[in-house]
Amino acid sequence: MYRTHTCGELRLENIGTPVTLAGWVQTVRKFGSITFVDLRDRYGITQLLFGEALNPQLDDQPLGREFVIQVEGTVTERSNKNKNIPTGDVEITVSKFTILNKAQTPPFTIQDDTDGGDELRMKYRYLDLRRNIVRQNLELRYRVNRAARNFLDSKGFMDIETPFLIKSTPEGARDFVVPSRMNPNEFYALPQSPQTFKQLLMVSGYDRYYQIVKCFRDEDLRADRQPEFTQIDCEMSFVEQEDILNNFEEMLKYIFKEIKGIEFKDAFPRMTYDHAMEFYGNDKPDIRFEMKLVNMNDTVKGNGFKVFDEAELVVAICAKGCAEYTRKQLDELTEWVKRPQIGMTGLIYARYGADGSIKSSVDKFFDESKLKGWAEKTGAQPGDLILVLAGKEERTRKAMSELRLEMGERLGLRNKDVYAPLWVVDFPLFEYDEEDKRWVAKHHPFTSPKPEQISWMDDLSKYGNIKANAYDIVLNGTEVGGGSIRIFQRDLQEKMFAALGMDEEEFNHKFGFLLGAFEYGAPPHGGMAWGFDRLCALLGGSESIRDFIAFPKNNSGRDVMLDAPSAIDQKQLDELQIALK
Amino acid sequence: MYRTHTCGELRLENIGTPVTLAGWVQTVRKFGSITFVDLRDRYGITQLLFGEALNPQLDDQPLGREFVIQVEGTVTERSNKNKNIPTGDVEITVSKFTILNKAQTPPFTIQDDTDGGDELRMKYRYLDLRRNIVRQNLELRYRVNRAARNFLDSKGFMDIETPFLIKSTPEGARDFVVPSRMNPNEFYALPQSPQTFKQLLMVSGYDRYYQIVKCFRDEDLRADRQPEFTQIDCEMSFVEQEDILNNFEEMLKYIFKEIKGIEFKDAFPRMTYDHAMEFYGNDKPDIRFEMKLVNMNDTVKGNGFKVFDEAELVVAICAKGCAEYTRKQLDELTEWVKRPQIGMTGLIYARYGADGSIKSSVDKFFDESKLKGWAEKTGAQPGDLILVLAGKEERTRKAMSELRLEMGERLGLRNKDVYAPLWVVDFPLFEYDEEDKRWVAKHHPFTSPKPEQISWMDDLSKYGNIKANAYDIVLNGTEVGGGSIRIFQRDLQEKMFAALGMDEEEFNHKFGFLLGAFEYGAPPHGGMAWGFDRLCALLGGSESIRDFIAFPKNNSGRDVMLDAPSAIDQKQLDELQIALK
Missing domain, CATH: 3.30.1360.30 (GAD-like domain)
Structure with a gap:
């Protein structure tokens, strides 16, 4: 057995206990014949006391920073207590130690305020991940994950896995594609979201679905985008917009209480898209x-x-x-x-x-x-x-x-410890793409128009006026989630595809399975997807989602630690029957 | 509001309550002027009572199977009670109904014992998913997921997401690759497992990691394989094999208790690989x-x-x-x-x-x-x-x-309701690949040899005798999980790569990041990965993992519902700078 306790659990009441600890050497301080070592693991830091008489071995095997060691000894009371850490009342008087693994000097300091630049820290991400501040971010992410699951589980949502190797139906963002060896000249696509699958699950009667799931978009990366990102993806049947807003407002409140200890007593304010645009100039107002x-x-x-x-x-x-x-x-x-x-x-x-x-x-x-x-x-x-x-x-x-x-x-009005959530509702159904000179879906093609405005879809001049049953949840000026009540009738869905410029052949080829599903008893349904990375960043008081992802990619979509993407063997290309140009 | 109650919750004590229900028409039975409809949702079935006088509308709007309807009415006591369902004491006397969506006649019956063949059910998977038996499988999967999470959470394991767009390092199975548009002529690979990432997380000090995560292998599909599958992936630091076996034996016992109500009082038996081969002829003995x-x-x-x-x-x-x-x-x-x-x-x-x-x-x-x-x-x-x-x-x-x-x-000795778990230990480190005429890793190249046999790695004639700190958990003759104590020293890892025929350039190119990580204080560590699909299938008493996956692929790796994979646009190929051959 490598250890009897972690480095975070020994207290005064353990005095006299023989223990075995293992961890990393955080610091080594010599005072004459005595050496103090701070031993670190995920759970905390415990001070070790080495004496020359007791540990003569130390001369031959000096301990360096980040060495991995195992020590046996007895818990003793510290004369010079450290009130800043929970283990600060005790130290281990070491009787025996073993160096489990040596360590080179890290290329940057493993401290909150490190001297390592971005690129260097990404190359040695496994060392960067040791820094308290990064570990706390990932711990927060884990806690948000659990809180969301707990809430959704308690509300009868079922976690159902949807496939990653799906069909390419480019609409909006670009798909990442995956050549198929077994089906030459054909490609899978990685999902931009599980949108159509969760809708099919509603058609299948699963009633309440969720998934915390990776999604993929092959877009040119702006500062705070990643080619792979995580969504809390949810869908509900037999609901109106009001049901969804209430349910997910409760979820966000629950997460705030669990993670930040903040209780929102009042309902979140709601604002129409038009109001937001007029009075804040954008559709995600910071209302702090x-x-x-x-x-x-x-x-x-x-x-x-x-x-x-x-x-x-x-x-x-x-x-x-x-x-x-x-x-x-x-x-x-x-x-x-x-x-x-x-x-x-x-x-x-x-x-x-x-x-x-x-x-x-x-x-x-x-x-x-x-x-x-x-x-x-x-x-x-x-x-x-x-x-x-x-x-x-x-x-x-x-x-x-x-x-x-x-x-x-x-003016200091954007305090990151103040949280101002806001629902933005009544988004337009369409927006005009100046570049492509055509109307595109503001949200996505599965979003339903306000029922009383459906007839306007027959009049191009009214496209800009049609509102959708679509909503975003905005936190401090950042959109952290959005969704809509979906179209669930085949004829309306076809009308929508046609409005977006698809002909029958195209929409049947791309979405025939969904149109088909709508003919076999599709219930009214709607849902939301949350940007999980962004939600975590906001809860952690950070601007950057990258700080909340264990192994993020840089702005060129590269993992500089792995050196990925990279060239592949000619044999692999041959098997896939593709060639480079 | 679409409903006040689900179709599974009304009981005798609700008699007299005005309710609104919504769901699918399961059956329609006419007796003279009275029509009985069984209304179904995920939660159950409730009988509806329509009368000609009360609902004259019914003549103009006949209800068909799988129609989605909403009804208002009052809960009344049934004269002819159905003791087989929890809602069998009551029915709803309908005062008003709305057809929310019509349904065509399904191409096969939505019953446990359906008349639909495999291919047809896969094409209409959204209907197949309505069948009780399939829904129960996915519910079981969800419950196993939660049980595993609960256990691992309680033991201090952190759920940490690892990337999906990684580097191709073909070794054993083939990688699925993803061309990069931003890095032309370079490819990501989809992970066969998060193996190296979880090891890096141990180097980073995360101590206990888990993830329930999709993995990908581009292999020719045998009956019970899928190109994408799910693992419960775990890793622990400062552990020996004994710690891991104990921890995960406790997990499987917990899952059995939660899911099946079965308590295993005794420790699972353990058997060496050699013993299994000699007395059972394979490394996953069915010891029922x-x-x-x-x-x-x-x-x-x-x-x-x-x-x-x-x-x-x-x-x-x-x-x-x-x-x-x-x-x-x-x-x-x-x-x-x-x-x-x-x-x-x-x-x-x-x-x-x-x-x-x-x-x-x-x-x-x-x-x-x-x-x-x-x-x-x-x-x-x-x-x-x-x-x-x-x-x-x-x-x-x-x-x-x-x-x-x-x-x-x-002889009826393989009762699927009897569960006989078994640890198989002391696997060989290497096995000889007759086709490629070389030694390959039996488990994977990160598995550590028994310490006392490390020196045998210098003697090719002894390769076959070297045992690894590797173990599998076998349930009723099926391997449901496996793992090993990992190599955590750079020199031993290099020796291992060399033994597998990689030269320095190759292993530095493929795994330089891991070798590098081992130089900065890597702790002893080990872990396990569970075949989540297979575990669910076994707990559900089925042979086929496909029955426990919401949207599985067929034996050619195709999703016949989506018709994926499929051809992609020339524009997409051009952007990726690849050509078909």
Whole structure:
């Protein structure tokens, strides 16, 4: 037996007990003839006491950092107690030790505040994973996993595994494909989500399904995307949107209570997509703070200021208490909105002084009384700063949405320990893809339109107005989940495919099995999928999902530790009957 | 709200309650002006009562099998109670009903004893999944999943997700590969198991890991194989074989208790690989019955019977109470061993009559006293039948192993409700691959040899004798799990790779990350992987894992419902920079 106890469990009441411990050497400190070693494992740290007389062997076998050792000894009381760790009252007086494995000096320090850069830590991810902060992230992930399972189990959801080798039906994101050796020239695809399978399970009568499951998207990776990611995927039968929102609101509350000890007493607020777009400029508002967008078109147009007069949208926010921003700060904000990611040509501002005076960067066109109108419109009070952007509607709204978040950040209104969940509902069914010049599904092609708007699907001019029974759950400005009530009738599903530009041959080829299933008694159903990586990151107070994935890939989709992907043997290519180009 | 109750929960105490139910029409029976409908959902069946006066609508909207309907009504007491179902005391007197979705007549009956053939049921798997028997299998699978998780959670194992897009390191089975668009001419591989990742997690100090995870092998499919399958994958640090066996024996006992209500009081028996091969002819003995193989070489050779004299192995079993087998039965057994799958040229037998006489099919060479010697050797008593095979050692042992199982089957000794778990230990480290003319790892290249036999790795003539710290758990003649104590030292791992014929360049290319990890303080560790599909099948009393997988593939690796794999667009091929041959 390698150990009688872990490094996290010995206490004062164990004094006098002979024990065997095993773990990693965290630190070695010599004081004359005595050597202290902190021995570490997943459960904690226990101090070991070596004496020259007792352990003469130590001279020949010096212990280095990260060595794996086993010690026998007796639990003794520490004279110099460490109140910061649960095992800090005791130490082990070592009678015998064995080096189980030596260790080279790690290429970076195994500390929260490590000296290792990103690339180096990813190459030696097995060492990075030793750092407390990373281990805590993975422990949190494990706890969230368990909490979600406990909740779903208790509500009668069944965990049912769906296949990974499925059919390629590219729609939206690109599929990863897998050549089949047994079926030459044919390919499987890895699932972007188990969407159609969970719908089939509803048709099969399983009523409540869930799965915590890997999904795959072959997309160019932005900062916080991974080619493989994990969803908490759920589906329910005989439900309306209200049932789903209630059920999953309860789940998120349960997770918050279990993981963070936070209790949400009130129902989560709900907001329509249109409201979110108008007042926050995006469909995932961070509602930890107000600072809503104010449409200024009616207030500012027709005063001879071309920038406003020619703009599709003039939009403002009121930054509370910022009237004293210096010229330098305002110039800096102006540069900020001019960055290519934001893409505006300038920033207009009006300072509402504490003395009641208002001065703007466009005084030439707007006298003080007109600026008072701005203040009235934006709700600005003496001491506030009004920031205004003008230009093409979509870009300007987006820019102001970003500026609002930036100002929220600067004003300390985005505390990561404050959690503000929000349901966004009534998403549009379609959105227009400017690049492909066609209407695409905003959510996915299985999302149902509002029943009273189904007839609008016959009128292309109304496509943009049709709302879906679709909803997202947003946490602190990040979408952590979304779903919809699904189409469950063959004729409506066909209508939807047709609206998306598929002809009968195409939709039967891609989704014939689902259309078929709808003919044999499909119940009304709907569900949600949660971005599990992102949920964990938010609960862990981090921006990056990568910190919550044991073996993540970099921005080029590479695992730098494994050096994957990599070339494969010609023999493998031959067996698959494919060639490189 | 679609329903106030499920179809499984109403009882006598609900009489008088107004309810809304939704579900599938299981049966429709008309008696004059009254119509009875059995309404079904996942939770049960509730009888609905329609009257012509109350529901005139029924004439215009007849209900068909598998229609999805919603009814409102009142719970009433049934006059003709059905004691076979928990809801059999009540029925719903329907006041209003809505057809939510119609259904075509299913292509096969939705019954335990369906009239649908395999291929048809797989094409319409969403209907097949409605059958009780299939749903019960998936429910059992879900319960086994939960039981395993509960046990492992309680023992401090952490569920940690490992990646699916990894590096191809073909060794043993073929990898499925995934072309990378972002890294042209390079491929990911889908994991055959998370083996190296779980070992890295041990190096990282995670101490106890588990995952219930999909694995992939691109092998030609035998009857009971799937290209994607599920493992309960576990690893532990600072353990010896004994710790692992004890831990997972406790887990299997826990699962049996939870799922089957069966308590195993005694420790599972253990048997060495060598013993299993000698006395059962294979490494996964079905020990529900004895009928051990008896080596007859010393007993029968040198009597002028060429078949025995020239054989490498003469081996017998004693079939209790079968002396009265008819000539026809014996001829049939002879034909059975001559089948190509068994491959023997004949079967020799000796009947030990109840009167004490012995007669054999080789009386010419063996008189009664010699045959008594056979009886003594095999432990045969009057009334027993001795069956003998002779030939090349490996084939003959294998054939006798099969014949033993066949006789066990015929004698009713393989009751699927009796469970006989067994640990097989001390597997060989290597086995010789006759086809490739080289030594390969019996388990995998990460398995450690018995420490005292490490030096034999320098002597090719001793390869066959080296035993590994490897073990399998066998249930009723089926391997349901296996594992080993791993190598955790770089030099020994390199020695192992070299023994398997890899040169330094090859093993550094394939497994450099693991060898590297071993240099930074790798702890002793070991683990197990369980064949989750097979475990569920055995617990469900079935031979076939396919019955326990929601969406299985057929023997050609095809999903006939999806029609996958399938051709992909030229655009996809172009983006991946690959061509078909």
